[in-house]
Amino acid sequence: xxxxxxxxxxxxxxxxxxxxxxxxxxxxxxxxxxxxxxxxxxxxxxxxxxxxxxxxxxxxxxxxxxxxxxxxxxxxxxxxxxxxxxxxxxxxxxxxxxxxxxxxxxxxxxxxxxxxxxxxxxxxxxxxxxxxxxxxxxxxxxxxxxxxxxxxxxxxxxxxxxxxxxxxxxxxxxxxxxxxxxxxxxxxxxxxxxxxxxxxxxxxxxxxxxxxxxxxxxxxxxxxxxxxxxxxxxxxxxxxxxxxxxxxxxxxxxxxxxxxxxxxxxxxxxxxxxxxxxxxxxxxxxxxxxxxxxxxxxxxxxxxxxxxxxxxxxxxxxxxxxxxxxxxxxxxxxxxxxxxxxxxxxxxxxxxxxxxxxxxxxxxxxxxxxxxxxxxxxxxxxxxxxxxxxxxxxxxxxxxxxxxxxxxxxxxxxxxxxxxxxxxxxxxxxxx
Amino acid sequence: xxxxxxxxxxxxxxxxxxxxxxxxxxxxxxxxxxxxxxxxxxxxxxxxxxxxxxxxxxxxxxxxxxxxxxxxxxxxxxxxxxxxxxxxxxxxxxxxxxxxxxxxxxxxxxxxxxxxxxxxxxxxxxxxxxxxxxxxxxxxxxxxxxxxxxxxxxxxxxxxxxxxxxxxxxxxxxxxxxxxxxxxxxxxxxxxxxxxxxxxxxxxxxxxxxxxxxxxxxxxxxxxxxxxxxxxxxxxxxxxxxxxxxxxxxxxxxxxxxxxxxxxxxxxxxxxxxxxxxxxxxxxxxxxxxxxxxxxxxxxxxxxxxxxxxxxxxxxxxxxxxxxxxxxxxxxxxxxxxxxxxxxxxxxxxxxxxxxxxxxxxxxxxxxxxxxxxxxxxxxxxxxxxxxxxxxxxxxxxxxxxxxxxxxxxxxxxxxxxxxxxxxxxxxxxxxxxxxxxxxxxxxxxxxxxxxxxxxxxxxxxxxxxxxxxxxxxxxxxxxxxxxxxxxxxxxxxxxxxxxxxxxxxxxxxxxxxxxxxxxxxxxxxxxxxxxxxxxxxxxxxxxx
Numbered sequence: 001x002x003x004x005x006x007x008x009x010x011x012x013x014x015x016x017x018x019x020x021x022x023x024x025x026x027x028x029x030x031x032x033x034x035x036x037x038x039x040x041x042x043x044x045x046x047x048x049x050x051x052x053x054x055x056x057x058x059x060x061x062x063x064x065x066x067x068x069x070x071x072x073x074x075x076x077x078x079x080x081x082x083x084x085x086x087x088x089x090x091x092x093x094x095x096x097x098x099x100x101x102x103x104x105x106x107x108x109x110x111x112x113x114x115x116x117x118x119x120x121x122x123x124x125x126x127x128x129x130x131x132x133x134x135x136x137x138x139x140x141x142x143x144x145x146x147x148x149x150x151x152x153x154x155x156x157x158x159x160x161x162x163x164x165x166x167x168x169x170x171x172x173x174x175x176x177x178x179x180x181x182x183x184x185x186x187x188x189x190x191x192x193x194x195x196x197x198x199x200x201x202x203x204x205x206x207x208x209x210x211x212x213x214x215x216x217x218x219x220x221x222x223x224x225x226x227x228x229x230x231x232x233x234x235x236x237x238x239x240x241x242x243x244x245x246x247x248x249x250x251x252x253x254x255x256x257x258x259x260x261x262x263x264x265x266x267x268x269x270x271x272x273x274x275x276x277x278x279x280x281x282x283x284x285x286x287x288x289x290x291x292x293x294x295x296x297x298x299x300x301x302x303x304x305x306x307x308x309x310x311x312x313x314x315x316x317x318x319x320x321x322x323x324x325x326x327x328x329x330x331x332x333x334x335x336x337x338x339x340x341x342x343x344x345x346x347x348x349x350x351x352x353x354x355x356x357x358x359x360x361x362x363x364x365x366x367x368x369x370x371x372x373x374x375x376x377x378x379x380x381x382x383x384x385x386x387x388x389x390x391x392x393x394x395x396x397x398x399x400x401x402x403x404x405x406x407x408x409x410x411x412x413x414x415x416x417x418x419x420x421x422x423x424x425x426x427x428x429x430x431x432x
Numbered sequence: 433x434x435x436x437x438x439x440x441x442x443x444x445x446x447x448x449x450x451x452x453x454x455x456x457x458x459x460x461x462x463x464x465x466x467x468x469x470x471x472x473x474x475x476x477x478x479x480x481x482x483x484x485x486x487x488x489x490x491x492x493x494x495x496x497x498x499x500x501x502x503x504x505x506x507x508x509x510x511x512x513x514x515x516x517x518x519x520x521x522x523x524x525x526x527x528x529x530x531x532x533x534x535x536x537x538x539x540x541x542x543x544x545x546x547x548x549x550x551x552x553x554x555x556x557x558x559x560x561x562x563x564x565x566x567x568x569x570x571x572x573x574x575x576x577x578x579x580x581x582x583x584x585x586x587x588x589x590x591x592x593x594x595x596x597x598x599x600x601x602x603x604x605x606x607x608x609x610x611x612x613x614x615x616x617x618x619x620x621x622x623x624x625x626x627x628x629x630x631x632x633x634x635x636x637x638x639x640x641x642x643x644x645x646x647x648x649x650x651x652x653x654x655x656x657x658x659x660x661x662x663x664x665x666x667x668x669x670x671x672x673x674x675x676x677x678x679x680x681x682x683x684x685x686x687x688x689x690x691x692x693x694x695x696x697x698x699x700x701x702x703x704x705x706x707x708x709x710x711x712x713x714x715x716x717x718x719x720x721x722x723x724x725x726x727x728x729x730x731x732x733x734x735x736x737x738x739x740x741x742x743x744x745x746x747x748x749x750x751x752x753x754x755x756x757x758x759x760x761x762x763x764x765x766x767x768x769x770x771x772x773x774x775x776x777x778x779x780x781x782x783x784x785x786x787x788x789x790x791x792x793x794x795x796x797x798x799x800x801x802x803x804x805x806x807x808x809x810x811x812x813x814x815x816x817x818x819x820x821x822x823x824x825x826x827x828x829x830x831x832x833x834x835x836x837x838x839x840x841x842x843x844x845x846x847x848x849x850x851x852x853x854x855x856x857x858x859x860x861x862x863x864x865x866x867x868x869x870x871x872x873x874x875x876x877x878x879x880x881x882x883x884x885x886x887x888x889x890x891x892x893x894x895x896x897x898x899x900x901x902x903x904x905x906x907x908x909x910x911x912x913x914x915x916x917x918x919x920x921x922x923x924x925x926x927x928x929x930x931x932x933x934x935x936x937x938x939x940x941x942x943x944x945x946x947x948x949x950x951x952x953x954x955x956x957x958x959x960x961x962x963x964x965x966x967x968x969x970x971x972x973x974x975x976x977x
Contacts, residue, residue, distance in 0.1 A: 051736045092739045093792040094720070094727040098900035105965055123792040129969040144791075189799030190791045214802070216740040216795035 033350050035110025041080045041341060041348065043068075043138075044103030046087040046096050046124070047116045052219050052246060053091035055278030056326045057116055060141070061086040063330025064114060066317035067310070068338070074430055077341045078348070085109060089120055096120035097127040104128060104135060111136035111350065114159075114333045118144040118192050119215060121156070130155050134350050138340065138357075139333050139381065143269070144191045145198075145410040148373070148380035150358070155350075157357055159333055159381035161295055161370065163195035163242070164202075164410040166268055169385045170240065170293065171203020172406065172415045174265070181263070184209035184236030186227055186251060188243045195410075196242040196267070202412060209234040218243065224250030228258045242267040245275035252276070252286040264290035268385065273394025274324050287390040295370050295382040297403070299328050300395050306332075306367035309429040325396075332367045336381075339364045339431035365431055369405050371420045383407050384418055468583060476548065479583060480530065487560040487572045490530040491580050492544065493553035499586050500939055502547060502617075503573055504556035505594030505601035506531040507924065510761050511563035512661045518668055521757050528558040534595060534619065534931045542928040547935060553587065555580050563765040564829050569601040570608065577612050589942050593617035593935065595924045596851050599842075600624065603832050603859075606840075615942035616840040617934045620848055620924040623855035624830050625862075627774075627823070630766060631975035632716055632852060633759030634775030634816065635785075636752065637671075639712030642813035643695040643806075644674045644688050644705075650816050651775045653764040664764045671756035678749055681705050682742065694809035701805060706745035707798040711806045713748030714789045715782050717854065717974035719847040722750035723917040726902050731909035740795040743903075746911060751849035754923065758850060769829050772819025780815070783807045785974050834862030839941035840891045841934045843926055843962065846898040846970060850923035853970040856893060861972065863891045888946040892953060894934060894962040896920045919961065929960040 035042040045061050048054040061084065068082040076082065085107045087099035096115070103109045112135065115121045121140045124130065130137055130153075137156040140147055145162035147153050174183065183205070187193035189212035200207070211230055217223050228251070231239055239262040241251055248270040255262065264287075271292040276283050297304040302311065310331045311323050321327070341348065343364065344356040357364075361374025370384035384407030388396040398404070405418040426432050468481030468491065475495035482488050493501070514522035531537050532554045533544040544554050557572040559565050573592065581587045592602035592613045599621035606613040622629060634650055641648040649667050654660045670690075677688035685704025687695055698708060713720065721727045725747040730738025766774040790803045797803050836859070844856040870887035878884035898920035904912040917925060933956050941947045950964070957964040971977070 090728075090736060092728055092736070094739065094744075095900065098728065102900075105968065119791045119794060122788060126788050126792070126971065129971070132969060133967055188794075189801050190794040191800075192791075194800060212799055212801050214795045214797070214799035215791075216737065217799075219737060 033110060033348075034108035036080070036348050039080055041077065041082050042085065042107065042109045043082060043111055043113045043337065044085040044087065044100075044107055044109035045112065045114045046089045046099040046103065046120070047114065048091035049086070049088035051090035051092075053117075053244070056245065056272045056274040056324070057091075059274070059321060059324070059326040060114060060116065060330035060333070062318055062321070063314060063327040064334040066313050067331045067334035069317060070313045071338050071430060074428065077338055078346045080348070082338070082341075084113075091117060091120065093117075093119045093123035097123050100124040100128050110348075111138050111353065113138040113337050114141055114330070116141040118142040118190065121147065122191075125153060125156060136350055136353055138337050141329065141333070142192075143195065145195050146191065148378050148410065150377050150379050153379065155354055157361070157374065157379045157381065159336060160268070161382045161384060162380060162410045163192055163267070164199040165383065165408050166293060166385055167196040167199025167242070168203045168408045169406045169415050170265065170267070171200050171205040173291075173387055174205055174238070174240070175203070178238045178263070181237040182235055183207045184211065184231055184234055184239045184262070186211040186213065186239065186241045186243060186247070188215050188247065189213055190215050193242060203415070207240070209236055213243070213247065218247040218250045224254035225258075227251055228254045228260050231255075231262060232258065232260055236262055238263045238265060240265045240267070241270050243270050245270050245272040246279070249276045249279045249283055253280070253283050256283075256286055266290050266292050268293040268295070271390060271396060272325055274322070274326060276394065284394040285392050287394045288392045290390045292388055292390055292396040293385040294325075294388065294396055295368050295385050295405075296325075296328050296332060297367065297369060298388070298396060298398065299324050300397075304367075305425045306335075306429070309425065310367075328367070335429070335431070336364060336366050339366065342431045365423060365426050367425075369403050369420070369422060370407055370418060380410070383409070468579065470583065481579065483557065483560070483572050483575045483579075485560040485568065485571060487557045487568070488528060488530040489555060489557040489572070489576050489579070490532045491553065491555040491576075491583060492532055492548055493584050494548050494551065496551045497553050497584060497586060498551035499588035500591060500942065501553035501555060501580055501584070501587055501589070502533065502591050502593055502935060503577060503580070503602075504531060504533045504554065505569055505573065505592070505598030506537065506556065506558070507594070507596035507598045508762075509562040511561065511765055512664060512761070514665065514668070518665065518672065521668055521672070526562055528560060528562060530556055530558040532556040534593075534926070535928055540928065543931045543935075546928070546932050552935075552939065553580065553584055564597075564762065564769055566600060566604055566829050569598075570604055573601060573605050574609060574612065589614040591615040591617065591935070591938050591942060593619070593938070595619040596622050600830060600832060606838050607833050607835055610837055613838055615838050615938045617843070617938045618840060618856075618859075619843045619926060619931065619934065620845060620851050621842055621856050621859065622830075622851035623832060623834070623859040625832065625834060625858060625976070627826055628855065628858065628973040628976055629830060629851075630763065630774050630826060631777070632973065633755060633762055635716035635777060635780070635975070636712060636718060636755045637759045637763070638777055638813070638816060639715050640671060640674060640752075640756065641692075642810050643692055643698070643708045643712065644678065645670050645690040646692045646813070647690075648674070649760070651763050651767060651773045651818075652816075653767050660764055660768065664760050667760040668757050671760065672753070675749060675753055675756070678705055678709055682746065682749070692813065694812040698805060698809055703798055703802045703805060706742065707796065707802055708806050709752075710745040710748055710793060710796050711786060711803065713744075713752065714786045714793070715974070716755070717785075717852060717971075718748055718751050718755055719849050719852065719921070720744040720747050720793070721847040721898050721918070721921060722747040722849065723921045724903060724911045724913050724915060725750060726898070726900065726918055729901050729903040729905075731905035734909065742796065744793050744796045754850050766826065766829065767822065770819075770822035770825040772822030773816065774818055774822050774826055775816050776818030776823065778815040778817045780975070782810055832859075834859055836863045836866060836891045838890065839938060839947060841938045841941075842891070842893040843896065843930060843934050844893055845896045845922065845925065846920040847918075848921070848923050852973065854973040857970050857972050858976070860891065860893060892937065892947055892964065894930075894957045894964055895968055896926065896930070896961070897963050927960065930962055933957065933960045933962070
C-alpha cells in the first residue's frame with residue numbers, strides 16, 4: 001500500500017513537473033508581450049507628418065499625445081503611463097510599412113494606434129502580418145468597411161463609421177433633398193470609393209456622371225481641372241465628392257477658377273478646412289454652403305462636455321495650434337484607446353486587449369454621437385452621421401441647429417434616425 | 433608547454449590563412465580518376481577530382497583541420513550557352529567548374545580562406561548537369577562527402593551549405609540523407625514546397641505575354657533540344673526587348689509596339705503601360721523594391737508623387753529582368769526533365785492575387801477601374817494548362833518537404849527577386865509545427881522518464897532587411913543604376929563576413945548541439961549587417977496564399 005502510494009506520489013510529482021515545464025514553455029503573455037511594463041505602455045502611430053497629405057493630419061499625433069499626457073498626469077491607465085511613438089509615413093504606403101516595422105521591431109510597441117489611410121493600413125496589415133503576430137492595430141483612421149471584418153482583420157479595429165454607411169446615409173439625404181437635380185460623383189478609385197459606390201447603390205442613387213480618380217493623382221495640376229471640365233459638360237447641379245480633403249481643395253479651387261457653380265456635398269474626410277487652408281487660405285471660404293457629414297461633435301461646440309474638456313487639454317498642451325476636426329479626431333482616438341486599455345485590466349496582454357474590445361467595446365465611453373459597433377465579429381467603431389453645412393470659416397454646423405444622427409450598417413440595413421443618447425462623460429474625462 | 437602549444441596553433445592558423453589565399457588560386461586541373469589529385473603545401477591540402485558522373489569537385493583542408501567540413505552547393509547556372517547579343521545576360525558558356533564555397537566563382541576566396549584558416553574543411557562540386565540539377569547534385573554531394581571523409585578520415589561533422597538552388601541541394605541532402613549531414617546553412621534559399629517557384633516565374637511570363645508581346649512563351653517548349661534552346665534564347669531576347677520598351681515608356685505611359693491587342697486596348701483606354709507592368713508584378717508576387725528602387729524616395733520635384741505613381745513599376749521593371757530570364761530558362765528545363773508542361777494557371781484567380789495590393793499601389797495602378805480593366809484583359813490570352821504527369825514529377829526536381837532536423841541557419845534577403853523570401857518564410861512556417869510536435873513528444877517522454885528534455889530550436893533566420901531608403905536619382909530624375917545596391921535586394925548579395933557569420937553559427941550549433949541564446953545570435957548578426965528577429969515575417973508565395 002505504501003509502495004503504491006509512493007509510486008502514485010512519484011508519478012503525480014513527475015506529471016506536475018511536466019505540467020509546470022509545459023506551462024513555462026507556453027508564451028507568458030503578460031511577460032512576453034512587448035511594450036508593456038509594470039509602469040508603462042508603449043503605443044505607436046504612423047501618420048503623414050510631412051508631405052502633401054500632412055496638413056491637418058499631422059495634428060492628430062499631437063492631439064493624441066496631449067490626451068495621453070493628461071491621463072498620465074492623472075495616474076495613468078491601471079498605474080501605467082502611456083508613451084506614444086510617432087512616425088512620419090508621408091502618406092506613402094511603402095513608407096508606412098517601413099515605419100510600422102520600426103515601431104514593431106525597433107521601438108517594440110505594444111500596439112499600433114490611429115494608423116491613417118486605407119492604403120497604408122492595408123499595406124501595414126499585409127506586410128507586417130499583424131494578424132499572424134497578434135499585434136493590435138487600434139482605431140485605424142479609415143472608413144474602409146473591410147477593416148471592420150474581424151475575420152479578415154482580427155487584430156484591427158476601426159473607429160470611423162464605414163464609407164459604405166456614409167454613402168447610404170448620404171444617399172438618403174440626396175434623395176430627400178435633391179431628388180430632381182442632376183447629380184455627379186467624384187470618387188477616389190480604390191476601396192474608399194468602392195465602399196461609396198456600394199453604399200450609393202444600396203441607397204438607390206444613380207449619378208449622371210461618375211468621375212473616378214486614382215488616389216494621389218489629385219495632386220497633379222491637370223486632375224482637378226479635368227474634373228471641372230467634365231462636371232461642366234454634364235451640367236451637374238449637385239456634386240458629391242467622396243475623397244480626401246486635398247481632392248476637395250483641387251475641386252473647389254478649380255471650380256472657382258472656372259466660375260463653375262454646383263452644390264457641393266463632401267464626404268466626411270473631404271471637408272477639412274485646415275487641409276484646404278494649407279494649400280491656400282483663400283480657398284477656405286469656398287467651402288461655404290457645402291454640405292458635410294460628421295459623427296463627432298463639432299469642434300466649435302463648446303456646449304459639448306467632451307469638446308470642452310478636449311479644448312482645455314489642448315490649449316495647455318498646444319497653445320499655438322488651432323483646435324479643429326483633426327484635434328477632435330486625435331483626442332477621441334486617444335480617449336478610446338485609454339478606455340480600451342483600462343477595460344483590459346491590469347494583466348495587460350495583446351490578446352486580452354483584443355478580446356476586451358470585442359466583448360465590451362460597444363459600451364465604451366466615447367465622445368461620438370453615434371453608437372459603437374464593436375463585437376466579436378464586427379470591429380466597426382462609430383455607426384452613423386449627422387449632416388451639416390459649412391460656414392464661411394470652414395466650420396461644419398449641424399443643419400437645424402442640432403445634431404440629427406442617422407445610423408445604419410455596412411450591409412443592407414436601413415438608414416434610420418438614431419435615438420442613441422450618448423452616456424455622460426466619465427468624471428474628469430478619465431475612463432473608468 | 434602550454435605557451436608553446438598555443439603559439440604553434442597560432443602560427444599554423446596564420447600560415448594557413450596566408451597559404452590558402454595563394455594556394456586556392458592555383459587550382460589543380462580536374463582529375464578524371466576516381467581518386468582525387470591532391471597537393472599539400474604549407475600545411476594545406478587541396479584536392480581536385482571528378483565524381484562517378486564526371487562532376488568535378490574540390491576539397492581543401494589545412495593541417496589544423498578540426499573535423500568539420502562545409503560541403504558547398506553552388507547556385508543555378510544555365511544549362512545552355514547564352515550569346516553576347518543577349519547582354520547583360522550573356523555571354524555565358526555552360527560550365528561545371530567546381531566551387532568550394534560562396535563567392536569563389538567570382539574569384540573571391542575570402543570565405544574559403546577564413547574557414548580553412550579557422551580549421552574547417554571545405555569542399556564543393558560543380559555538378560555534372562546545370563540548371564535544375566537536384567538529382568545530380570544530390571548524388572554528387574553524397575559521393576563528395578564520402579570522398580572527403582576518405583581523404584580526411586578525422587572528419588566528424590558535415591555541414592551542407594548552398595545558395596539559391598544550392599540551398600535546395602543542401603536541404604534535399606539533409607532530408608534524404610540525414611545521417612550524412614549534421615548542420616545546414618541555406619543562403620537566399622529557393623525553398624520551395626513544389627510549385628511555388630514555377631508559378632512565380634510562370635505568372636510573370638504569362639502577364640508579359642498577355643499584355644506586352646503575345647509571342648512570348650510561358651511554356652510548351654519544343655522537345656527537340658536544338659529547337660528548344662533557340663526558343664529559350666528567343667524568349668530571353670523578347671523579354672529584354674519588352675523591358676527596354678517599357679523603360680522608355682515609363683513616364684509617358686506608352687506601350688511597347690509589340691503589345692497584344694488587349695494591351696493596345698488598355699493603352700487606348702488611357703491606362704499607362706507602367707500600370708500593367710506593376711499589375712503583372714503583383715500577380716506573380718515580384719518584390720516592389722529592387723536593387724536601386726526603394727519605393728519610398730523620389731527625385732527632386734517629385735519626392736512624393738514618384739513613390740506613389742511610378743516607383744513600384746520601376747522596381748518591377750528592374751526585378752523582371754531576372755524573373756523573365758530565369759523563367760525562360762527554368763520552365764523550359766523543367767519541361768525537359770518532367771516530359772511535359774509544368775506551369776498551369778488555368779484556375780488562377782489573378783483578381784484575387786492583386787486584391788490586397790490594389791489600394792496600396794492605387795496611383796501606380798491608375799486606380800481600381802484600371803486594375804479591373806487590366807485583369808479583365810487577361811481573358812483574351814488563353815491560360816496555360818500543364819501536363820498532370822509532368823507536374824507530379826516537379827517535387828522530385830525542385831520540391832522540398834520542409835523538414836528541419838539539423839541545426840539550420842538561413843540568410844535571407846527581404847526583397848530577393850530571384851528566390852523570393854517567401855520561400856524562406858515557407859520553411860520557417862513548416863518548422864513551426866515540427867517544433868511543436870517535438871515539444872509534445874518531449875512531454876510524452878517525460879511522463880515515462882520523469883525527466884523533461886526540452887527540444888532545442890533547430891532553425892534560425894538571419895534577415896538581410898531592405899532599408900527604408902537607398903534610392904539615388906540622376907539629374908534627369910531617373911533611378912541611378914550605378915549607385916550602391918540596397919541591402920536586402922537582388923539575389924544572394926551577401927558579404928563574405930555574412931557568410932562566415934552564418935557558417936560559424938551553424939558550426940557552433942553542430943558542435944554544441946544547440947544554437948546560443950537570442951542575445952549572442954542577435955549580436956553576431958548585427959555585426960555583419962544582418963538582423964535576427966524571430967517574429968519578423970514576410971508574405972508567403974502568392975500562389976500558396
